[in-house]
Structure formats: structure tokens, C-alpha cells
Amino acid sequence: MTTEHSAEVDLDVTNVAHGGVSVARLDGRVVFVADSLPGERVRARISADDHSSFWRAETVEVLEPSPHRRPHIWADAALERDPARRAGGAEFGHIELPWQRELKRQVLVDSLGRFGKLPEDHPARGVEVEAVEGDDAANGLGWRTRVSLHVDDDGIVGPYAARSHRVVAVDTLPLATAAVEYASPLDERLSGAERVDVISDGRRGARVVVRAEGRTAGAGTPITERVGEREFRLEELGFWQVHHGAAATLSTGVRDQLLEGEFDADAPNLDLYGGVGLLAAAMATRFGPATRIETVESDRRATGNAEFNLRDLKAATAVTARVDRYLTNRLKNATAEERGGFSRASVILDPPRAGAGKQVVASLLEFRPAQLVYVACDPVAFSRDLGQLTAGGYELRSLRAFDLFPHTHHVEALAVLTPAS
Numbered sequence: 317m318t319t320e321h322s323a324e325v326d327l328d329v330t331n332v333a334h335g336g337v338s339v340a341r342l343d344g345r346v347v348f349v350a351d352s353l354p355g356e357r358v359r360a361r362i363s364a365d366d367h368s369s370f371w372r373a374e375t376v377e378v379l380e381p382s383p384h385r386r387p388h389i390w391a392d393a394a395l396e397r398d399p400a401r402r403a404g405g406a407e408f409g410h411i412e413l414p415w416q417r418e419l420k421r422q423v424l425v426d427s428l429g430r431f432g433k434l435p436e437d438h439p440a441r442g443v444e445v446e447a448v449e450g451d452d453a454a455n456g457l458g459w460r461t462r463v464s465l466h467v468d469d470d471g472i473v474g475p476y477a478a479r480s481h482r483v484v485a486v487d488t489l490p491l492a493t494a495a496v497e498y499a500s501p502l503d504e505r506l507s508g509a510e511r512v513d514v515i516s517d518g519r520r521g522a523r524v525v526v527r528a529e530g531r532t533a534g535a536g537t538p539i540t541e542r543v544g545e546r547e548f549r550l551e552e553l554g555f556w557q558v559h560h561g562a563a564a565t566l567s568t569g570v571r572d573q574l575l576e577g578e579f580d581a582d583a584p585n586l587d588l589y590g591g592v593g594l595l596a597a598a599m600a601t602r603f604g605p606a607t608r609i610e611t612v613e614s615d616r617r618a619t620g621n622a623e624f625n626l627r628d629l630k631a632a633t634a635v636t637a638r639v640d641r642y643l644t645n646r647l648k649n650a651t652a653e654e655r656g657g658f659s660r661a662s663v664i665l666d667p668p669r670a671g672a673g674k675q676v677v678a679s680l681l682e683f684r685p686a687q688l689v690y691v692a693c694d695p696v697a698f699s700r701d702l703g704q705l706t707a708g709g710y711e712l713r714s715l716r717a718f719d720l721f722p723h724t725h726h727v728e729a730l731a732v733l734t735p736a737s
């Protein structure tokens with residue numbers, strides 16, 4: 317990262333890139349420009365010029381705005397602030413909401429072609445990014461049920477500045493739910509603390525957990541979230557979908573997208589990276605309480621909660637394991653009869669941002685289930701896995717995408733794959 321170099325240049329921004337930045341060219345070199353929009357001409361400050369194939373720049377002035385530009389939804393992240401002090405976490409906040417979804421669609425479709433090798437004429441390239449119910453009316457605000465704030469050496473509490481680990485003071489948290497924003501100690505000094513997590517308590521309130529080196533202060537008791545008719549117990553700092561409507565959106569999406577013709581309730585069905593059992597429950601909601609399903613999750617406490625949350629489903633089990641090791645062992649120890657069962661299974665996988673990765677995908681290809689339901693939070697990682705799956709004999713049967721993170725660049729995809737006929 318260049319520090320002494322802060323040249324300002326005028327750039328024509330041409331298209332959107334993965335990661336919440338747009339692309340321009342300077343003397344033939346790619347420049348990733350923050351806080352800009354395709355079609356704009358901006359004045360930007362070069363912030364990193366030490367990479368041979370691209371530079372990075374921050375917009376300081378918009379010379380010719382896009383018709384899709386709007387005043388930033390968060391004054392603490394707007395152009396009026398110096399780039400070094402702009403709050404991170406709302407990198408699309410200067411773009412009208414429907415156009416944010418269009419840009420996310422472009423990034424997803426581009427990744428599908430580039431990394432997933434999905435042919436130009438594949439119907440999945442017509443995917444739309446769907447809004448969560450209520451988000452348009454709320455202008456995409458007030459959805460975050462969890463925020464992680466950081467504390468600097470002076471005790472100032474705030475988010476990191478965009479693309480840095482520098483804490484910036486902010487007055488508001490417009491993406492957070494009202495309860496989470498209200499509970500956030502933005503105007504307090506927390507000397508000695510390192511991080512503050514503010515988490516919806518699953519009802520109308522919020523909990524504040526302050527972490528200092530080696531110490532965590534907070535109530536610590538589990539939280540209960542309700543999705544449809546079901547309740548899910550989870551640890552205070554354990555994984556749960558961030559948008560208040562995300563768990564219901566994904567659970568309904570998985571339930572509806574599972575292919576009935578490929579489903580066998582007695583097969584060794586799996587919910588990989590299963591957390592506290594949200595998507596296993598979605599499968600059982602669709603196909604009945606006798607559905608055989610095993611959740612696989614590396615966090616022991618999440619697995620304990622999955623066991624509790626799925627206790628009414630007599631054929632549901634929860635295992636603490638890393639997915640790669642679980643699949644390797646399962647394949648190594650399987651009898652010929654068990655291997656036959658794998659080919660009748662439905663497998664859900666919802667990996668972290670890095671995707672499932674080569675080894676897990678290779679094991680899935682060997683497992684060869686009747687259908688794979690892939691829930692993906694990173695279009696590039698997903699597309700890489702998709703490319704390996706299609707090269708290994710699977711075909712993409714359906715694809716949906718959801719805007720679970722308004723005003724950020726993130727997009728969630730939900731894909732169903734089956735062995736190619």
C-alpha cells in the first residue's frame with residue numbers, strides 16, 4: 317500500500333468489479349475505484365500503486381454522475397468525508413437500491429461465465445437478484461441484526477474505515493435494526509476493550525458483548541430466533557444469518573428449490589456447514605418429520621444447538637466435524653450398499669465465504685448425490701466450485717439470487733445441481 321503517494325487522477329469508470337468497487341483504466345492499467353459507479357467520470361485519489369497488474373483509488377469528487385447515484389444513505393461513509401475516514405460496510409450506499417441489485421446481478425453472471433464456465437445461453441444467466449420482503453419500503457435500511465464494532469487505543473468505538481483496520485467514529489448505524497443501533501455504544505469510550513458485538517436478542521432488544529484481550533463480558537446465554545413455525549436456539553456469538561429476513565428467505569428458498577423427483581426421505585441426506593440446523597429443518601418441513609438428515613458443522617456448540625433444534629425430527633442427527641474430513645471418512649468407510657445410498661441423497665451445502673473448495677467438491681463428486689443445493693455468499697468462490705462440479709458431471713438445474721445485504725456489494729445465491737443426464 318502506498319502511503320506517501322496520493323496523486324489525484326480523473327477516471328472514466330466502465331464497469332463493476334467483485335468486491336464493491338468499479339473498474340477504470342489509466343494508461344492501459346486497471347484501476348479499482350471505490351465509491352464510484354459505471355458510467356461516471358470521477359476524480360480519484362490513488363491509494364495503492366504497488367501491484368503490477370492493477371491499482372486502487374478512492375473517489376474524491378464526481379465530475380459526471382451516473383443517473384443511478386443517490387446521496388449516500390450513511391453520512392459517515394459519504395464522499396464528503398475524507399476517504400481515510402469513510403466508514404466501511406456500506407460500499408453501495410451511494411447507489412439507488414434497484415441498481416445495486418442490477419450491479420450484483422452483473423457480478424454474479426460475469427463470475428458464472430468466467431469462473432464457472434457456464435455457457436452464454438444457459439438459462440441461469442437470466443437470474444435476477446430478488447429483494448427481501450420489506451426492504452424496498454425501508455430503502456434497504458434497518459436490517460442488520462448483528463454488528464461488530466472495534467475499539468482503538470483511545471477507547472473510541474466504531475466500525476473500521478473502508479478497506480482498512482482503522483477505527484472510525486460514527487454517529488449512526490443505518491443498516492442496523494433500531495434495537496441494535498440504539499444499544500451500540502457509539503458515544504462511549506471503552507478503554508482496554510478490543511471489540512464490541514451488538515446482537516439482536518431474537519425479540520425486540522439487543523445484547524452488547526464487549527471483548528478485551530482474553531476476556532468476554534456479556535450475558536452469554538443462548539438466543540432464540542423464530543423462523544416460520546420453528547424456533548432455533550443459538551449461541552450469542554454463534555453464526556446466524558445477519559439480515560432479519562435472511563433466515564426465512566433462505567429456508568423458504570431451499571425448501572421450495574429442492575427437487576421432489578430427486579428426493580428420497582430415507583437416503584443419507586446431508587446439511588453441510590449446517591450451523592444450528594436451519595436448512596436441515598427446511599428440508600424436513602418440505603418432506604416431513606421422518607426425513608433422514610445429518611447436519612455437519614465444525615462448531616461444537618452450534619452442533620449441540622442443532623441437536624436441540626431438530627429434536628422433534630426422529631431421523632435427524634447432528635455431527636461436529638470439518639466437512640472435508642467428514643466426507644473423506646464417510647467415503648473411506650462406506651460399504652458398497654452405503655455408497656448406493658449416497659447416490660439417492662440430497663445434499664445441502666452452505667459454506668463460508670471461501671466456498672467449499674477443491675477437496676470438498678472432489679469428495680462431493682465421489683459421493684455423487686441425487687441433488688446438491690448450494691447456498692453461496694460469494695459469487696466468485698461459488699462459480700469456481702460450480703465449474704469443478706460441472707466439469708465433474710453435474711449440471712445446474714436452477715439458480716436464484718437474493719439481496720440479503722442491501723447497500724453492500726454482497727449477494728447470496730441458491731443453486732440446485734443434479735448429475736448430468
Ligand SMILES: C[S@@+](CC[C@H](N)C(=O)[O-])C[C@H]1O[C@@H](n2cnc3c(N)ncnc32)[C@H](O)[C@@H]1O
Binds near residue numbers: 591639640
Ligand atoms: C454460512 S454459515 C451457514 C450456517 C447455516 N446453514 C445457516 O444458514 O444458519 C457456515 C457455517 O459453517 C461452519 N463452518 C465453517 N467452516 C467449516 C468447516 N470446514 N466444516 C464444517 N463447518 C464449517 C461455520 O461455523 C458456520 O456455522
